[in-house]
Amino acid sequence: MGVxxxxxxxxxxxxxxxxxxIGTVDESGAPRLAVKDSLRLNAEGLLEYDEIxxxxxxxxxxxxxxxxxxxxxxxxxxxxKRSYSINCRPxxxxxxxxxxxxxYRALRSSGLDTDxxxxxxxxxxxxxETSLEKRRVExxxxxxLLRHLDRLAVPPSRK
Amino acid sequence: MxxxxxxxxxxxxxxxxxxxxxxxxxxxxxxxxxxGAGWRDLEPSLAEVGRKYPAxxxxxxxxxxxxxxxxxxxxxxxxxxxxxKHMTTIRSNYYDSAxxxxxxxxxxxxxxxxxxxxxxxxxxxxxxxxxxxxxAFLTDRGEAxxxxxxxxxxxxxxxxxxxxxxxxxxxxxxPQRYTIHPKQFCDFWKFKGQGCKFCAMDAxxxxxxxxxxxxxxxxxxxxxxxxxxxGASQSLFFTGGSLLGGKDPxxxxxxxxxxxxxxxYLGLLKALGQFFGNGKFPSQLISTAFDERGLRRLWEETxxxxxxxxxxxxxxxxxxxxxxxxAKLIGYRGWKERLVAAADIFGRGNVxxxxxxxxxxxxxxxxxxxxxxxxxxxxxAASLIKHGVWVVSCVWRVLGGSVFFGQKTPSLDYYAxxxxxxxxxxxxxxxxxxxxxxxxxGNHPDTDLARV
Ligand code: SF4
Numbered sequence: 001m002g003v004x005x006x007x008x009x010x011x012x013x014x015x016x017x018x019x020x021x022i023g024t025v026d027e028s029g030a031p032r033l034a035v036k037d038s039l040r041l042n043a044e045g046l047l048e049y050d051e052i053x054x055x056x057x058x059x060x061x062x063x064x065x066x067x068x069x070x071x072x073x074x075x076x077x078x079x080x081k082r083s084y085s086i087n088c089r090p091x092x093x094x095x096x097x098x099x100x101x102x103x104y105r106a107l108r109s110s111g112l113d114t115d116x117x118x119x120x121x122x123x124x125x126x127x128x129e130t131s132l133e134k135r136r137v138e139x140x141x142x143x144x145l146l147r148h149l150d151r152l153a154v155p156p157s158r159k
Numbered sequence: 160m161x162x163x164x165x166x167x168x169x170x171x172x173x174x175x176x177x178x179x180x181x182x183x184x185x186x187x188x189x190x191x192x193x194x195g196a197g198w199r200d201l202e203p204s205l206a207e208v209g210r211k212y213p214a215x216x217x218x219x220x221x222x223x224x225x226x227x228x229x230x231x232x233x234x235x236x237x238x239x240x241x242x243x244k245h246m247t248t249i250r251s252n253y254y255d256s257a258x259x260x261x262x263x264x265x266x267x268x269x270x271x272x273x274x275x276x277x278x279x280x281x282x283x284x285x286x287x288x289x290x291x292x293x294x295a296f297l298t299d300r301g302e303a304x305x306x307x308x309x310x311x312x313x314x315x316x317x318x319x320x321x322x323x324x325x326x327x328x329x330x331x332x333x334p335q336r337y338t339i340h341p342k343q344f345c346d347f348w349k350f351k352g353q354g355c356k357f358c359a360m361d362a363x364x365x366x367x368x369x370x371x372x373x374x375x376x377x378x379x380x381x382x383x384x385x386x387x388x389x390g391a392s393q394s395l396f397f398t399g400g401s402l403l404g405g406k407d408p409x410x411x412x413x414x415x416x417x418x419x420x421x422x423x424y425l426g427l428l429k430a431l432g433q434f435f436g437n438g439k440f441p442s443q444l445i446s447t448a449f450d451e452r453g454l455r456r457l458w459e460e461t462x463x464x465x466x467x468x469x470x471x472x473x474x475x476x477x478x479x480x481x482x483x484x485x486a487k488l489i490g491y492r493g494w495k496e497r498l499v500a501a502a503d504i505f506g507r508g509n510v511x512x513x514x515x516x517x518x519x520x521x522x523x524x525x526x527x528x529x530x531x532x533x534x535x536x537x538x539x540a541a542s543l544i545k546h547g548v549w550v551v552s553c554v555w556r557v558l559g560g561s562v563f564f565g566q567k568t569p570s571l572d573y574y575a576x577x578x579x580x581x582x583x584x585x586x587x588x589x590x591x592x593x594x595x596x597x598x599x600x601g602n603h604p605d606t607d608l609a610r611v
Contacts, residue, residue, distance in 0.1 A: 028609070055591075065218040066268050067611075076587040095269040095598045096334035096391075098244075103391030116390065118269065158241045 002089075004045055005099020009076065009084050009127060013041050017079035022049065032057040038106045039074060046075055047088060047122040050103055054117030062120055066090040071125060082131040088122035147159040169524060187470035198283050202570045205299075211251030212575050218268050219607040221305060225297065226604075228553035229285035233258060236288040236295055239309075246312035250328045251275060252340055252399070253359045253558055255367040261309035263333075263601075264288070264297070271334060271601025272297075272307065274425045277556045282567045310334070313391045315384040320377045323396050329373060329381040335393040335598040337385055339378055341427055342420070344371040345400025346408070352515045353484030354562070355471060356513050360400055362560025372423075379430050381511040386434055394599050395431065397424060398445035401484070409487050416488060421453045439464050443594055445513070448489055448497040451504070458504045465594040466501045469513040470494055473539035473550070480524045499546040513603075516552035516577050517569045529573040537580040544588045551603040552583055574604065581605040 005013075012018045020039035024032050034057070038050040065072050072128050074086040094100040095118050104116045129135075140147060205224050209217055237259060240247060246262045249255065254275040256262065264272040279285040287298045287309060296303040316327040331338045346362040348354040364371075386394065402423055408416035415421075424444055432440075448468035449457070451460045457463050472481050475491040485494065502510040519532045520527050527533035540550040555568050582605045585592060592609035600606070 063268060064611050065217055092267040092306075093269045096265075097308070101388070101390040108389060115393075 001125075003126055004044070005041065005086065005124055005127060006084075007085065008078075008082065008129070010041060012076045012078040012084060013039065013047075013084070015036045015079055019077040020049075020076075021075040022058050022062075022072060023075060024058050024065065026057055026061060027064070027071070032061055033075075034058045039076070040119070045124075047086070047124060048121055049122075050107060050116055051093075051118045052107075052114050052116060054115070056117070059117055062090045062093070066093070072122065072157065074122065074124075075130070080136070082129065084127055085130045086127040087125045089125055091121045093121070094119040137139055164526075187474055203572050205571065208571045208575055211572065212579065216268075216608065218266050218270050218305065218609075219298070219578070219604050220571070220575060222266065222270050222272050222607065223554060223604045224571050225272045225286050226274070226277070226556065227280065227568055227574065228263070228283045229279040230272070230274060230297070231285045231287050231558075233276060233287060233289045236290045239290045239295060245309040246316070247315065247334065248312075248325075248327045248341070249275065249331050249520065250343075250367075250369070251331055251338065252343075253363050255363060261324060263310045264295075264307040265310060265334065267306055269334070270597060270607055271310075273333070273600075273602040277460045280557055280568060281565065314388050315381060318384055320380045322374065322377055324377055326381040326384060327393050330385055332385075332392065333599065333601055336396050336600065337377055337382065337394070338398075339373070339382075339427070340394045340399040341373045341375075341378065341397065341423055342371065342399030343369040343373070344391060346403040347401055347484030349403075350409070350484065353487065355482045355483065355485070356562035357471070357518050357523070357555060357558070359560040360556035362558075363546065364400075366560070375427055375430050379426060379433075382431055383435065384527065386462075392440045396443045396445075396595060396599070397427065401447040403488070415450075415453075417447055417449055421449055421456065425456060425460060428463055429458070432462045435462055438462055441494060443467060443599075445469060447485070448494045449501075450497060451500040454497070454501050454504050464505070465509040465511075466496065466505050467511050467513060467595075468498055468501070470498075471513070471515050472519050473536045473543075474519060474526075477519055477525060481518060481521065495543065495548075498543065498548045502547035508549065508588075509594060510547065511549045511551055512543065513593060514550060514552040515555045516574060517555035518563070518573045520569050520573075521563055521566055529569055529576075532569075533573065533576055534579065536577065537551075537584065540581060540584055544584050544590070547590075549585050549588065549590050551600075552577055552581055552605055553602045554604065578605040578608060582608040585609070 005020065020036050021033050022036045026032050037048045040048055042048045053059065062072060064070065072088050072090060074088055077083045100119055103119050107114055107116055205220065209220055240259055240261055242259065247259055248257045249262045263274045266272065289296050289298050295307050295309065297305050297307050313332045318326045319328060320329065325451065344364045345354065345360050354361055402420035403416050405414060405416060405420045426448060440461050443465045444457070444463055445467040457466065470478065472478055478491040479486040498510060498512055519536060520529065526535065543550060554574060557563055557566050557568060592606040595603055595606050595611055597607045
């Protein structure tokens with residue numbers, strides 16, 4: 001079942017300076033990452049983005065995940081360097097109809113001379129902050145045995 | 160018969176309180192009464208075929224089976240059709256509707272369940288479209304299988320030409336294609352026994368009292384209106400009945416029997432070329448197979464980018480039986496030669512030929528087994544693709560008004576193997592399915608497979 005995204009992620013999604021990436025896997029299982037600036041939150045709390053390139057590996061990876069019950073990842077790197085990973089299920093794709101055409105018009109009126117392969121709707125299933133500082137602190141708290149001794153050794157002067 | 164409606168693969172689950180109503184409603188629907196009790200025991204089910212071919216996308220398999228079995232609508236599903244938004248009217252070769260039923264449906268992945276009012280095949284129960292108040296679902300025996308959406312209509316559908324014709328009667332729409340049928344009657348039916356045996360064009364033409372030819376002015380005006388809606392179409396598509404010249408188009412020394420059909424499309428394409436600066440534009444023509452001279456004129460004088468001439472069945476003997484007029488006029492080998500010539504002119508991959516998949520098993524002269532039919536079809540498809548001509552198939556819908564009405568179509572297993580085979584050949588030849596892809600035509604399970 002879907003989850004509601006945290007306030008920080010919602011803010012990062014609305015930040016035009018943030019870098020937004022969709023990660024899928026290809027037929028052989030190799031990861032495919034692509035920057036998708038249009039990734040946004042829709043009124044239903046679902047992620048949505050405009051796939052410009054109809055035959056892109058990302059589009060194929062999303063279709064494959066939708067067909068065979070797989071998941072994909074949305075990664076967001078905010079301007080403040082905090083990053084978030086969201087595990088998503090491709091829910092539906094819009095390839096025609098009024099909602100699709102509204103996005104097509106929006107893209108065209110933004111000045112881009114582009115086509116629109118599809119609009120993807122992704123359901124967030126879970127998320128995690130992946131910022132280094134946050135993960136480092138978590139890691140040391142959770143796995144205290146996984147630390148180098150020299151970091152813990154008391155300097156001779158303080159013995 | 161019905162189990163509780165339970166969405167297995169969908170997120171928007173129908174509410175349990177509504178499930179009972181759905182169950183009762185479906186049990187009460189007259190058009191879901193069993194057809195030939197026990198038919199389910201005679202062939203592999205959707206789930207069984209899915210397990211047998213795990214790499215076959217479940218949604219494409221479902222589409223294939225829906226096209227094989229047809230759909231019925233519950234009153235609740237029909238109550239949610241909004242004629243101001245959804246497409247309920249269409250004028251096409253085999254089917255005209257100005258009714259309250261959706262013309263066709265789309266799955267969550269964008270796959271079109273191209274139906275054109277196909278309700279049932281007479282041998283199997285149709286799937287049932289139901290609605291839980293939030294969304295429409297495709298169901299079988301009361302179990303919700305997938306969400307569906309009703310096709311939306313483009314804005315021009317509600318407008319009229321200056322000559323007073325509703326524009327939806329001039330141009331029809333698929334998800335990303337505008338379709339024009341300039342010749343609404345096929346001349347093969349003028350000659351006794353020459354029409355194709357699966358074809359219902361003659362019956363549809365008479366039933367709906369259509370004019371044989373659309374006016375070029377009406378088409379130009381409608382396309383001009385349609386082009387005002389951004390994002391509504393990626394292609395202009397032309398097809399219609401054959402237009403045969405002379406009293407005896409099959410006789411010798413009568414001049415070119417396809418001259419008039421060629422001029423019809425040349426004129427139309429040139430008239431529409433004005434919208435695209437008289438350059439090339441994404442487009443497809445399915446016509447009677449023109450000779451090399453005609454094909455060259457189409458390529459050189461118009462903006463047409465891709466070409467199709469349907470062989471319908473890939474076997475010389477069966478072509479003669481099923482499509483006698485085409486066989487008499489051009490012949491199986493002659494038709495293939497013209498396709499190859501077309502590929503030389505339009506470019507490898509920009510020419511294909513369509514099959515009415517399954518008609519090769521029609522009784523009494525069709526192949527005796529599905530294995531034989533498949534082997535013959537794929538081996539012919541392989542020989543065509545070597546010359547840059549690829550093959551697409553649709554699911555044979557046994558239409559009222561066709562000579563074959565009453566026949567039984569093959570198993571779902573057959574269609575799965577056919578789609579996998581054709582897709583495999585196209586991939587091996589490195590030919591994209593663009594000209595007939597899932598959102599332009601939407602009628603070919605094999606090109607649905609091309610999406611990944
Ligand atoms: S050529 Fe055959 S299939 Fe096409 S419209 Fe004529 S009779 Fe029908």
